[in-house]
Amino acid sequence: MEHRKLGRTGLDVSVICLGTMTWGEQNTEADGHAQMDYAVSRGVNFFDTAELYAVPTRKDTYGRTEEIIGTWFAARKKRDDIILATKVAGPGIGWIRGGNARIDRQNIMQAVEGSLKRLQTDYIDLYQLHWPNRPTYHFGRHNVSFAGVDPKVEEANLLEVLQCLDELVKAGKIRHVGLSDDTAWGTMKYLQLADKHGLPRMASLQNEYSLLCRMFEPELHEIAVMEDVGLLAWSSLAAGAISGKYLDGALPDGTRRTLLPDGTHRANPVADEAIRAYIGVAKKFGLDVCQMALAFVRQRPFTTSVIIGATTMEQLKSNIDSADLTLSSDVLAAIEAVYARYTRPF
Numbered sequence: 001m002e003h004r005k006l007g008r009t010g011l012d013v014s015v016i017c018l019g020t021m022t023w024g025e026q027n028t029e030a031d032g033h034a035q036m037d038y039a040v041s042r043g044v045n046f047f048d049t050a051e052l053y054a055v056p057t058r059k060d061t062y063g064r065t066e067e068i069i070g071t072w073f074a075a076r077k078k079r080d081d082i083i084l085a086t087k088v089a090g091p092g093i094g095w096i097r098g099g100n101a102r103i104d105r106q107n108i109m110q111a112v113e114g115s116l117k118r119l120q121t122d123y124i125d126l127y128q129l130h131w132p133n134r135p136t137y138h139f140g141r142h143n144v145s146f147a148g149v150d151p152k153v154e155e156a157n158l159l160e161v162l163q164c165l166d167e168l169v170k171a172g173k174i175r176h177v178g179l180s181d182d183t184a185w186g187t188m189k190y191l192q193l194a195d196k197h198g199l200p201r202m203a204s205l206q207n208e209y210s211l212l213c214r215m216f217e218p219e220l221h222e223i224a225v226m227e228d229v230g231l232l233a234w235s236s237l238a239a240g241a242i243s244g245k246y247l248d249g250a251l252p253d254g255t256r257r258t259l260l261p262d263g264t265h266r267a268n269p270v271a272d273e274a275i276r277a278y279i280g281v282a283k284k285f286g287l288d289v290c291q292m293a294l295a296f297v298r299q300r301p302f303t304t305s306v307i308i309g310a311t312t313m314e315q316l317k318s319n320i321d322s323a324d325l326t327l328s329s330d331v332l333a334a335i336e337a338v339y340a341r342y343t344r345p346f
Contacts, residue, residue, distance in 0.1 A: 047084050
Protein backbone atom coordinates (compact mmCIF):
# COMPACT_ATOMS: atom_id res chain seq x y z
CA MET A 1 0.00 0.00 0.00
CA GLU A 2 1.47 3.33 -1.09
CA HIS A 3 1.56 6.16 1.45
CA ARG A 4 1.70 9.90 0.77
CA LYS A 5 2.39 13.00 2.84
CA LEU A 6 -0.66 14.69 4.32
CA GLY A 7 -0.01 18.30 3.39
CA ARG A 8 2.91 19.65 5.38
CA THR A 9 2.04 17.73 8.55
CA GLY A 10 4.74 15.09 8.26
CA LEU A 11 2.10 12.35 8.49
CA ASP A 12 2.15 9.54 5.93
CA VAL A 13 -1.34 8.36 4.99
CA SER A 14 -2.33 5.40 2.84
CA VAL A 15 -3.53 6.29 -0.65
CA ILE A 16 -6.71 4.42 0.22
CA CYS A 17 -8.64 5.98 3.09
CA LEU A 18 -11.36 3.91 4.72
CA GLY A 19 -14.65 5.79 4.57
CA THR A 20 -17.10 4.84 7.28
CA MET A 21 -20.35 6.70 6.77
CA THR A 22 -22.59 3.66 6.15
CA TRP A 23 -21.76 2.13 9.54
CA GLY A 24 -24.76 2.43 11.82
CA GLU A 25 -27.26 2.63 8.96
CA GLN A 26 -26.52 0.21 6.13
CA ASN A 27 -23.83 -1.60 8.11
CA THR A 28 -23.82 -2.98 11.64
CA GLU A 29 -21.17 -2.50 14.29
CA ALA A 30 -19.85 -5.97 13.50
CA ASP A 31 -19.61 -5.04 9.81
CA GLY A 32 -17.69 -1.88 10.66
CA HIS A 33 -15.25 -3.77 12.88
CA ALA A 34 -14.68 -6.37 10.16
CA GLN A 35 -14.05 -3.66 7.57
CA MET A 36 -11.49 -1.94 9.81
CA ASP A 37 -9.77 -5.25 10.53
CA TYR A 38 -9.49 -6.07 6.84
CA ALA A 39 -8.41 -2.59 5.77
CA VAL A 40 -5.63 -2.50 8.34
CA SER A 41 -4.46 -5.95 7.22
CA ARG A 42 -4.06 -4.49 3.71
CA GLY A 43 -1.97 -1.53 4.85
CA VAL A 44 -4.67 1.12 5.24
CA ASN A 45 -3.79 3.44 8.12
CA PHE A 46 -6.23 6.29 7.39
CA PHE A 47 -9.90 6.35 8.51
CA ASP A 48 -12.37 9.14 7.76
CA THR A 49 -15.62 9.84 9.60
CA ALA A 50 -17.78 12.75 10.78
CA GLU A 51 -19.96 13.68 13.71
CA LEU A 52 -23.15 13.56 11.60
CA TYR A 53 -22.59 10.01 10.28
CA ALA A 54 -24.32 7.49 9.70
CA VAL A 55 -25.55 8.36 6.20
CA PRO A 56 -28.21 8.92 4.98
CA THR A 57 -28.36 11.25 7.95
CA ARG A 58 -31.15 11.12 10.49
CA LYS A 59 -31.53 12.08 14.13
CA ASP A 60 -31.59 8.53 15.48
CA THR A 61 -28.21 7.60 14.00
CA TYR A 62 -26.32 10.87 14.57
CA GLY A 63 -22.84 10.01 15.88
CA ARG A 64 -23.32 6.26 15.52
CA THR A 65 -20.44 5.80 13.07
CA GLU A 66 -17.98 7.45 15.45
CA GLU A 67 -19.26 5.19 18.23
CA ILE A 68 -18.52 2.10 16.12
CA ILE A 69 -14.97 3.29 15.49
CA GLY A 70 -14.64 3.97 19.22
CA THR A 71 -15.63 0.44 20.20
CA TRP A 72 -13.12 -0.92 17.66
CA PHE A 73 -10.36 1.19 19.19
CA ALA A 74 -11.32 -0.04 22.64
CA ALA A 75 -11.35 -3.68 21.54
CA ARG A 76 -8.32 -3.73 19.23
CA LYS A 77 -6.01 -1.29 21.07
CA LYS A 78 -4.82 0.09 17.72
CA ARG A 79 -5.53 3.80 18.17
CA ASP A 80 -1.94 4.90 17.64
CA ASP A 81 -1.67 2.84 14.44
CA ILE A 82 -4.44 4.84 12.76
CA ILE A 83 -4.52 8.36 11.35
CA LEU A 84 -8.06 9.35 12.25
CA ALA A 85 -10.00 12.10 10.51
CA THR A 86 -13.39 13.41 11.53
CA LYS A 87 -15.45 16.53 10.88
CA VAL A 88 -17.59 19.18 12.53
CA ALA A 89 -20.94 19.75 10.79
CA GLY A 90 -21.78 23.05 9.15
CA PRO A 91 -25.23 24.68 9.21
CA GLY A 92 -28.47 23.18 8.01
CA ILE A 93 -29.18 20.03 10.03
CA GLY A 94 -31.92 20.53 12.59
CA TRP A 95 -30.96 17.88 15.12
CA ILE A 96 -27.31 18.88 15.57
CA ARG A 97 -26.90 21.26 18.52
CA GLY A 98 -30.53 22.28 18.39
CA GLY A 99 -30.38 23.36 14.76
CA ASN A 100 -27.73 25.97 15.57
CA ALA A 101 -24.76 24.08 14.15
CA ARG A 102 -22.35 26.21 12.16
CA ILE A 103 -18.61 26.55 11.82
CA ASP A 104 -17.65 28.80 14.72
CA ARG A 105 -15.85 28.59 18.04
CA GLN A 106 -18.80 27.52 20.18
CA ASN A 107 -19.88 24.73 17.84
CA ILE A 108 -16.37 23.45 17.20
CA MET A 109 -15.64 23.20 20.92
CA GLN A 110 -18.83 21.24 21.54
CA ALA A 111 -18.38 19.04 18.50
CA VAL A 112 -14.81 18.08 19.37
CA GLU A 113 -15.77 16.97 22.86
CA GLY A 114 -18.64 14.88 21.48
CA SER A 115 -16.44 13.23 18.87
CA LEU A 116 -13.66 12.44 21.32
CA LYS A 117 -16.13 10.75 23.65
CA ARG A 118 -17.78 8.69 20.92
CA LEU A 119 -14.45 7.74 19.36
CA GLN A 120 -13.01 6.74 22.75
CA THR A 121 -9.80 8.64 22.08
CA ASP A 122 -7.89 11.58 23.52
CA TYR A 123 -6.96 13.10 20.17
CA ILE A 124 -8.03 13.46 16.54
CA ASP A 125 -5.30 13.45 13.91
CA LEU A 126 -7.13 15.49 11.26
CA TYR A 127 -10.07 17.67 12.24
CA GLN A 128 -12.03 18.91 9.23
CA LEU A 129 -14.70 21.55 8.65
CA HIS A 130 -17.42 19.56 6.90
CA TRP A 131 -18.80 22.45 4.82
CA PRO A 132 -18.60 26.24 5.11
CA ASN A 133 -21.20 28.59 6.58
CA ARG A 134 -21.31 30.62 3.37
CA PRO A 135 -22.95 29.21 0.22
CA THR A 136 -21.20 26.27 -1.44
CA TYR A 137 -21.67 24.67 -4.84
CA HIS A 138 -21.24 21.16 -3.47
CA PHE A 139 -23.89 18.44 -3.06
CA GLY A 140 -25.35 19.22 -6.47
CA ARG A 141 -25.95 22.93 -5.87
CA HIS A 142 -23.97 24.04 -8.90
CA ASN A 143 -25.86 27.28 -9.50
CA VAL A 144 -25.20 28.81 -6.10
CA SER A 145 -24.83 32.60 -5.88
CA PHE A 146 -22.38 34.47 -3.66
CA ALA A 147 -24.20 37.77 -4.10
CA GLY A 148 -24.77 39.44 -0.76
CA VAL A 149 -21.99 37.55 1.03
CA ASP A 150 -19.89 40.03 3.00
CA PRO A 151 -16.22 39.04 2.65
CA LYS A 152 -15.22 40.97 5.78
CA VAL A 153 -17.76 39.10 7.89
CA GLU A 154 -16.66 35.79 6.38
CA GLU A 155 -12.98 36.55 6.96
CA ALA A 156 -13.65 37.42 10.60
CA ASN A 157 -15.39 34.06 11.01
CA LEU A 158 -12.51 32.19 9.39
CA LEU A 159 -10.04 33.87 11.74
CA GLU A 160 -12.20 32.95 14.75
CA VAL A 161 -12.28 29.34 13.53
CA LEU A 162 -8.50 29.17 13.13
CA GLN A 163 -7.96 30.67 16.58
CA CYS A 164 -10.30 28.06 18.05
CA LEU A 165 -8.53 25.25 16.22
CA ASP A 166 -5.21 26.60 17.51
CA GLU A 167 -6.51 26.29 21.07
CA LEU A 168 -7.48 22.69 20.41
CA VAL A 169 -4.09 21.86 18.89
CA LYS A 170 -2.30 23.36 21.88
CA ALA A 171 -4.59 21.38 24.20
CA GLY A 172 -3.61 18.17 22.39
CA LYS A 173 -7.18 17.36 21.36
CA ILE A 174 -6.51 17.68 17.64
CA ARG A 175 -3.21 17.44 15.76
CA HIS A 176 -3.93 18.92 12.35
CA VAL A 177 -6.77 20.60 10.47
CA GLY A 178 -8.38 20.33 7.07
CA LEU A 179 -11.25 21.54 4.94
CA SER A 180 -14.12 19.74 3.27
CA ASP A 181 -16.47 20.88 0.51
CA ASP A 182 -14.82 24.28 0.34
CA THR A 183 -13.86 26.56 -2.53
CA ALA A 184 -10.74 28.21 -3.91
CA TRP A 185 -11.51 31.47 -2.09
CA GLY A 186 -12.11 29.72 1.22
CA THR A 187 -9.02 27.55 0.93
CA MET A 188 -6.69 30.40 0.07
CA LYS A 189 -8.20 32.72 2.69
CA TYR A 190 -7.63 30.10 5.41
CA LEU A 191 -4.02 29.67 4.24
CA GLN A 192 -3.41 33.42 4.18
CA LEU A 193 -4.86 33.93 7.67
CA ALA A 194 -2.90 31.02 9.08
CA ASP A 195 0.33 32.41 7.68
CA LYS A 196 -0.40 35.96 8.82
CA HIS A 197 -1.37 35.05 12.38
CA GLY A 198 0.75 31.96 13.01
CA LEU A 199 -2.27 29.65 13.21
CA PRO A 200 -2.81 26.02 12.10
CA ARG A 201 -2.48 25.45 8.37
CA MET A 202 -5.09 23.53 6.42
CA ALA A 203 -3.46 20.25 5.45
CA SER A 204 -6.03 18.87 3.04
CA LEU A 205 -9.27 19.48 1.20
CA GLN A 206 -11.92 16.74 1.17
CA ASN A 207 -14.07 17.41 -1.90
CA GLU A 208 -16.09 15.30 -4.29
CA TYR A 209 -14.04 14.03 -7.22
CA SER A 210 -14.73 11.22 -9.68
CA LEU A 211 -14.92 10.39 -13.36
CA LEU A 212 -18.36 11.99 -13.28
CA CYS A 213 -17.50 15.01 -11.15
CA ARG A 214 -14.23 16.77 -11.96
CA MET A 215 -15.06 20.27 -10.71
CA PHE A 216 -11.94 20.19 -8.53
CA GLU A 217 -9.66 20.50 -11.55
CA PRO A 218 -10.20 24.00 -12.95
CA GLU A 219 -10.65 25.64 -9.56
CA LEU A 220 -8.50 23.82 -7.03
CA HIS A 221 -5.90 21.72 -8.88
CA GLU A 222 -3.27 24.47 -8.79
CA ILE A 223 -3.89 25.29 -5.12
CA ALA A 224 -3.59 21.64 -4.14
CA VAL A 225 -0.26 21.23 -5.90
CA MET A 226 1.32 24.62 -5.22
CA GLU A 227 0.19 24.94 -1.60
CA ASP A 228 0.45 21.27 -0.52
CA VAL A 229 -3.24 21.01 0.30
CA GLY A 230 -3.92 17.67 -1.30
CA LEU A 231 -7.31 16.26 -2.22
CA LEU A 232 -9.00 13.66 -0.07
CA ALA A 233 -11.46 12.54 -2.71
CA TRP A 234 -14.96 11.55 -1.65
CA SER A 235 -17.58 9.77 -3.77
CA SER A 236 -15.01 8.62 -6.32
CA LEU A 237 -17.53 5.98 -7.46
CA ALA A 238 -20.28 8.62 -7.63
CA ALA A 239 -22.04 6.92 -4.71
CA GLY A 240 -21.79 3.61 -6.55
CA ALA A 241 -23.37 4.91 -9.76
CA ILE A 242 -20.26 4.27 -11.88
CA SER A 243 -20.84 0.54 -11.44
CA GLY A 244 -23.96 0.83 -13.60
CA LYS A 245 -26.26 -0.62 -10.95
CA TYR A 246 -28.61 2.40 -11.12
CA LEU A 247 -28.86 2.67 -14.90
CA ASP A 248 -32.30 3.46 -16.32
CA GLY A 249 -33.72 4.14 -12.88
CA ALA A 250 -32.89 0.76 -11.36
CA LEU A 251 -32.99 0.63 -7.55
CA PRO A 252 -31.46 -2.65 -6.35
CA ASP A 253 -32.54 -3.76 -2.88
CA GLY A 254 -30.29 -2.57 -0.06
CA THR A 255 -28.53 0.14 -2.05
CA ARG A 256 -28.19 3.70 -0.84
CA ARG A 257 -30.54 5.22 -3.39
CA THR A 258 -33.41 3.21 -1.91
CA LEU A 259 -32.85 5.17 1.31
CA LEU A 260 -33.05 8.62 -0.33
CA PRO A 261 -36.67 9.80 -0.22
CA ASP A 262 -35.90 12.91 -2.27
CA GLY A 263 -33.84 11.10 -4.88
CA THR A 264 -30.40 12.24 -6.01
CA HIS A 265 -29.04 14.87 -8.38
CA ARG A 266 -26.83 12.17 -9.91
CA ALA A 267 -29.80 10.41 -11.54
CA ASN A 268 -30.47 11.68 -15.06
CA PRO A 269 -30.22 10.43 -18.67
CA VAL A 270 -26.94 12.26 -19.38
CA ALA A 271 -25.29 10.67 -16.36
CA ASP A 272 -26.48 7.27 -17.58
CA GLU A 273 -24.90 7.96 -20.98
CA ALA A 274 -21.60 8.92 -19.35
CA ILE A 275 -21.63 5.84 -17.11
CA ARG A 276 -22.24 3.57 -20.09
CA ALA A 277 -19.32 5.22 -21.89
CA TYR A 278 -16.94 4.69 -18.96
CA ILE A 279 -18.12 1.09 -18.59
CA GLY A 280 -17.28 0.72 -22.28
CA VAL A 281 -13.73 1.98 -21.67
CA ALA A 282 -13.28 -0.49 -18.83
CA LYS A 283 -14.53 -3.40 -20.92
CA LYS A 284 -12.28 -2.44 -23.83
CA PHE A 285 -9.20 -2.67 -21.62
CA GLY A 286 -10.34 -5.64 -19.52
CA LEU A 287 -10.79 -3.61 -16.33
CA ASP A 288 -13.35 -3.49 -13.56
CA VAL A 289 -15.02 -0.10 -13.98
CA CYS A 290 -15.04 0.65 -10.24
CA GLN A 291 -11.35 -0.16 -9.89
CA MET A 292 -10.64 1.93 -12.99
CA ALA A 293 -12.53 4.86 -11.49
CA LEU A 294 -10.64 4.66 -8.17
CA ALA A 295 -7.26 4.24 -9.87
CA PHE A 296 -7.97 7.29 -12.04
CA VAL A 297 -8.56 9.45 -8.97
CA ARG A 298 -5.51 8.04 -7.18
CA GLN A 299 -3.25 8.85 -10.14
CA ARG A 300 -4.23 12.52 -10.30
CA PRO A 301 -1.32 14.81 -9.34
CA PHE A 302 -3.36 16.65 -6.72
CA THR A 303 -4.70 13.58 -4.87
CA THR A 304 -3.41 12.62 -1.45
CA SER A 305 -5.86 9.81 -0.71
CA VAL A 306 -9.01 8.25 -2.16
CA ILE A 307 -11.81 7.69 0.35
CA ILE A 308 -13.58 4.40 -0.29
CA GLY A 309 -16.82 3.16 1.20
CA ALA A 310 -18.39 -0.26 1.03
CA THR A 311 -21.49 -2.00 2.32
CA THR A 312 -20.13 -5.50 1.61
CA MET A 313 -16.76 -7.10 2.20
CA GLU A 314 -16.61 -8.01 -1.49
CA GLN A 315 -16.88 -4.32 -2.40
CA LEU A 316 -14.27 -3.39 0.18
CA LYS A 317 -11.75 -5.91 -1.10
CA SER A 318 -12.24 -4.82 -4.69
CA ASN A 319 -11.91 -1.15 -3.77
CA ILE A 320 -8.67 -1.72 -1.87
CA ASP A 321 -7.32 -3.84 -4.74
CA SER A 322 -7.57 -0.71 -6.92
CA ALA A 323 -4.45 0.57 -5.13
CA ASP A 324 -2.44 -1.97 -7.14
CA LEU A 325 -3.85 -0.86 -10.50
CA THR A 326 -1.99 1.67 -12.65
CA LEU A 327 -3.89 2.94 -15.67
CA SER A 328 -1.96 3.08 -18.93
CA SER A 329 -1.72 6.15 -21.12
CA ASP A 330 -4.15 4.50 -23.53
CA VAL A 331 -6.75 4.03 -20.80
CA LEU A 332 -6.27 7.61 -19.63
CA ALA A 333 -6.69 8.89 -23.19
CA ALA A 334 -9.92 6.94 -23.57
CA ILE A 335 -11.18 8.39 -20.30
CA GLU A 336 -10.38 11.91 -21.48
CA ALA A 337 -12.30 11.29 -24.70
CA VAL A 338 -15.39 10.38 -22.68
CA TYR A 339 -14.87 13.38 -20.41
CA ALA A 340 -14.79 15.69 -23.42
CA ARG A 341 -18.30 14.51 -24.28
CA TYR A 342 -19.69 14.42 -20.74
CA THR A 343 -17.90 17.16 -18.84
CA ARG A 344 -20.63 17.72 -16.25
CA PRO A 345 -23.24 14.95 -16.38
CA PHE A 346 -24.83 16.03 -13.09
